Amino acid sequence: MTFVELREITNSYCLDRVNLQVPDGELLVLMGPTGSGKTTLLNVIAGLEEYRGSVLFDGRPVDGTAPGRRNIGYLFQGNNLFPHMDVYSNIAFGLKVRGAGSAEIAERVEKLMDMFEISGLRNRFPAGLSGGERQRVALARALAISPDVLLLDEPTNSLDYRTSRRLRAEFRKWQKRLGITTVYVTHDCSEAEQMADRIAVMEQGRIVRTGRPEDILRFFAETEDMA
């Protein structure tokens, strides 16, 4: 488990002096309107965007560390499963490129497929999966490398309401079970309420408010009433 800290994160086109702390094992929901910088902030944590300021894991700066060495599990918006690999190979990819042995890979992948109830899909390609199945595979792939931090970018965005609700509950259950520090992006208030230990609200590249879900949602309700 890892304590994530962002200090004065700024980049040229989106983020403006963002400061944020995510304690060990917490699921922080990052909310905000489209274009507020949520995805860019996840990319900064993952090392995929250039930035000024500092990202620290357990107090150690990881700036300049390549994305693959930050040990992050990232579920991208649209999941980005590799379309030319079957489910098994998708999940095994991170372990293979890190040089894990085939026995270790098989054991880990089988365990994850059991956990996410996707064992029956092992030989299927992403094009033949439903939206919910794809997200499960993508999450299994992100977790296969035993990441220290998990980043989820609107993981239920493209799903129907029922699948989305069920998957959220499962995500939450898995996250609690693994105790992994997680940053979860959404712009949906009900999703944020269902998932969050804490919510951070972004607007125009800045964190404008952080707090417990009930406080943040009450604040939203009050400001809406006032408007």
Added chain:
Amino acid sequence: MAVNKRSKPLSGLVCLAPAGVLLLTWEALACWKGSPLFPPFSAVARQFYALLVTQGSLWPHLAVSLGRVTAGFVLGSAAGLLAGVLIGWNRLAAVSLGPLVSIFYPIPALGWIPLLMIWVGLNEALPVLIVFICCFFPVLYNTVSGIRSVDVGQIRAARTLGASELQILCRVVLPLSLPSIFTGLRLEAGMAWRAIIAAEMIAVPTGIGVLMMKAESLILVDAIMVCMAVLSLMCFAFEKAIGYFEQKYTRWLEGRP
């Protein structure tokens, strides 16, 4: 299901009917005209049988042409693939080599023949080089285009999972570029045969192209038509072979295991 069962023979009929009508019209017109310059289909078929079975004189020429096309195709495609990967994946190579490729690409493969006749001479290397040039540029272009069309999200996902740049290229980018690369290969499989015939007609003493020129000098129209039919069959076979590998290595596009 019943619709499918009925539609298969129907679609076969739709495919074959125009060819059948063409052959019958050809036969009727040629018999009616009775000119040696326009032999009927039956005479061409007899000549086809003679050249391939009873005399077998077409086989050595076909073998030589096949060897040249295969050598030129494999070497040209491999070189085009390597250059395409370099230009598609490396920004410096794209900036430095891209303009050079743009200069040479518009020159048709056959346009190189006069220059190559002087530089290389009239020997086996010439037709192979023509096929090489014919295949090199389209495969290069399709490889570059395939690599550039790979979703940057896939590359980011691989990077986050810990893949090195070489691993990203070999395990993600190249496999995802295969549909585009195969399109180039399939097109060039046919073009290579068209180019070799032209090169053989001009530059070397053996091959299907030479056989066609000999038949032309003796006004053996049926033999010319046999060579054309063989050429067409070889183009078709090459394209089908590439199509087979394309389907095998890009079946993930349809989500089939």
